[in-house]
Amino acid sequence: MKIRYKILHDLLNTFTLQQMRKYGVQSNGDVCFWSWDREHSCWIQVKKPAFYIGNQELLLVPKQVVRKNYLFSTSQYFNRIILERIREDGGYMDGDKPIPKKEVVKAKRFSGEHWQYAESVSYTKSNNDALDEYHKKLPLFYFENGNSMTDDELDELIYGYPVSKTA
Numbered sequence: 001m002k003i004r005y006k007i008l009h010d011l012l013n014t015f016t017l018q019q020m021r022k023y024g025v026q027s028n029g030d031v032c033f034w035s036w037d038r039e040h041s042c043w044i045q046v047k048k049p050a051f052y053i054g055n056q057e058l059l060l061v062p063k064q065v066v067r068k069n070y071l072f073s074t075s076q077y078f079n080r081i082i083l084e085r086i087r088e089d090g091g092y093m094d095g096d097k098p099i100p101k102k103e104v105v106k107a108k109r110f111s112g113e114h115w116q117y118a119e120s121v122s123y124t125k126s127n128n129d130a131l132d133e134y135h136k137k138l139p140l141f142y143f144e145n146g147n148s149m150t151d152d153e154l155d156e157l158i159y160g161y162p163v164s165k166t167a
Helices: 009-022 074-088 101-111 115-126 130-144 151-159
Strands: 029-037 042-050
Touching: 009 029, 009 042, 074 101, 074 115, 074 130, 101 115, 115 130
Parallel strands: none
Antiparallel strands: 029 042
């Protein structure tokens, strides 16, 4: 039996089992994992019922935790931090005017399939504070993209139609 070392595993497992029971689906296996015991302030190994599809454990995530747009990506990091820094240092300029980011990205896409990843890794290795800057600015990037989704919006996105509320 495989041991899991996930911080939220117990909570997600419990939530998944609750949701499956709600629809009449019973556990079809057990899972062993480490969980934090708040009472004793230590990690303990637990074995609990679980739900599997094939050989993969299914863990559902409450929709309050899910985001429609996940902004932490290589593309976002490259555009928001690396390109900005290179511009501040005088790069990607057409005379005294900065070249639009879209034009820079469009021109670089011919550098290979994973060029953004390769350039981001290279830049970060030589500028090890760049990723920290991105992490600090990330909450602002989320805020720029609007408020969180309502339950109805998320239901429609996930299920393809609005789900009526139950009493």
